[in-house]
Amino acid sequence: MAITLKEVAERAGVSRSAVSRAFTDGASVSEKMRRKVEKAARELGYSPNALASSLTTGRTKLIGLVSNNFHNPIFLQVFDLFTRGLQDRGLRPLLVNLSDETDPEASVRMLRQYSVDGAVVASSTLPPGFARAFRDAGVPVVHSFGRSSSTPQVHVVGIDNVECGRMAARTLIARGYRRLAFLGGPQSATSTQDRYTGFFDVLNAHPEVETSHSFADAYSFDAGRREMLRLLETTPAEAYFCGDDVLSIGVLSAITESGLKVPDDIGxxxxxxxxxxxxxxxxxxxxxxxxxxxxxxxxxxxVAMLDEPDRYPEARIFPCSVIERGTLRPLP
Amino acid sequence: MAITLKEVAERAGVSRSAVSRAFTDGASVSEKMRRKVEKAARELGYSPNALASSLTTGRTKLIGLVSNNFHNPIFLQVFDLFTRGLQDRGLRPLLVNLSDETDPEASVRMLRQYSVDGAVVASSTLPPGFARAFRDAGVPVVHSFGRSSSTPQVHVVGIDNVECGRMAARTLIARGYRRLAFLGGPQSATSTQDRYTGFFDVLNAHPEVETSHSFADAYSFDAGRREMLRLLETTPAEAYFCGDDVLSIGVLSAITESGLKVPDDIGxxxxxxxxxxxxxxxxxxxxxxxxxxxxxxxxxxxVAMLDEPDRYPEARIFPCSVIERGTLRPLP
DNA sequence: CGTTTTTTTGCAACCGGTTGCAAAAATACT
DNA sequence: AGTATTTTTGCAACCGGTTGCAAAAAAACG
Known part of the structure; x- marks a missing residue:
């Protein structure tokens, strides 16, 4: 069905190597030869088989894009940005959707069978050990949205969740709230744990502030709403730091449903x-x-790792910032 | 770096073909041989190179998953379902994100270079010709969320947008609305055109109903809100059929911002x-x-097409249904 | 112009597998 | 046991490319 190098070579009356070189930039080919080959190729509608060449070059330009966050709307944007960004650099994302408890080894094996040049683990909920499995298998890996660490074992790019927790606490205190609560996502997620740590890190220095905490069992609207409805059965706090935005919207829904107002009654x-x-x-x-x-x-x-696979692991942490909208009362 | 067939063969003291066969099910190998090979493979940590084998078998198990809808939240679910479904069948999605006006030929060429076994075009906004480019290049293709047709040129799976338009019109009329409007998405999308057709198809039979129409320039919150704010400057209709849910939410936002109530003032x-x-x-x-x-x-x-590439193109159309919630007044 | 240097080309081996075919081994049958 | 049959195995060629090396061609030099 598909045209091969050999057929182009025959048509152009040159060797197969010549054709191969005509399609590899930086190769030693005369202008004349290149034109001759390109003409034949065009006439035949030839385009080189990337996988066959990967066999000798050792590069497939395939990048595993591994995630388990197929329910969080921000991840649509994440996938959008990743696919575009990779494509722009001539790389091809091979998407892997981890079902709830996939064995890391299985994913690693699969991606190695396809000889991916590298893998991006895009997840805020996977344990750091997951990305490590790739590294151990010799697959260059970046863990995006992973847990920040001062001694990363694999490359991590993300935010400092502990600092986010602190930031939330400071923001609430500055606005005069005195009965604060942490309404986290699943307790098993490192992001939840870190935010908790940061939040109470600040609050512990404020003995005048009354605190409480609880956890929703997923980063979802329903989980947030359910948990908030439960909390509303007794006296709720004045303000809540919620696990994420989806959860928050569930919480908002519960609050308004029960007749209270945001931010007047609850922040x-x-x-x-x-x-x-x-x-x-x-x-x-x-x-x-x-x-x-x-x-x-x-x-x-x-991309840097593709050239330098043994690059020393680094953590790239980006600062977050509070975006003021309408669910918190203004600064006094 | 990676272990090859040859090394396993040497370790097991058998021929390369034997190893290959041990990893191909349905191949002629004795139980004894298989065990011997598996042992050696396990000790070495071998797993076969899928791309190398694709060279001879002609099957990569790669499926191009092509879309341009990386902003519509429902597509996160679409990607979730596709990736899981494909994975479950041993197929690997190679994700292609079409930037606004990508040349179909370029995508086709790219996917052919990677020898994909097939391609799924998942988009409600791409023209039918896009999927056809794949078919013409000999790549089995399914256009999901494509335009329904009684004479499909490629396999199409989706809904009947004309019927959806009719359904919307009937629903609004049944609830007693008498000044109706169509607030579509981008006019260039076939889905918009079809819904428009269906909507007015029904309304034309109702001369007592007053109608109007306009279009938002994207299936987005902002576009919906902007358009509705514009419409609210004069006398709005009693009820709107909006291009999609995201648009609708923008519209809702505009309405409540301007002090009106849904569904009391506008449906x-x-x-x-x-x-x-x-x-x-x-x-x-x-x-x-x-x-x-x-x-x-x-x-x-x-999957069916992988076995039978020249399968006669069919359109699979699924029925839609109205989900009653709170933005329309109840049936009288 | 002949000689040296540089560039271009083709040969052949290789990448990591698969597979048709024939030989070898195991089984079945008399 | 000897022969016919079936199953298992290895050889070698092939899939569609790449690449080191040496020969051929072109360019530079004196």
Missing amino acids: IIGLNDMEMARWQNIDLTTIHQPIRQIVTSSIELM | IIGLNDMEMARWQNIDLTTIHQPIRQIVTSSIELM
């Missing part, structure tokens, strides 16, 4: 600053996570 | 029934599009 601060947070009928005050920078930086790191 | 019906439509603080009445079925069916069709 909410989320995390992520997803597209919808900005929507006027949601108008969520939240902590902005610089997704674009994280993705861009991840890709740069990936 | 809204969307299309897609995305995750968020269900959220209690949005609670959008909308037309449900059976995404899961569309994806499942697309994958089945794709």
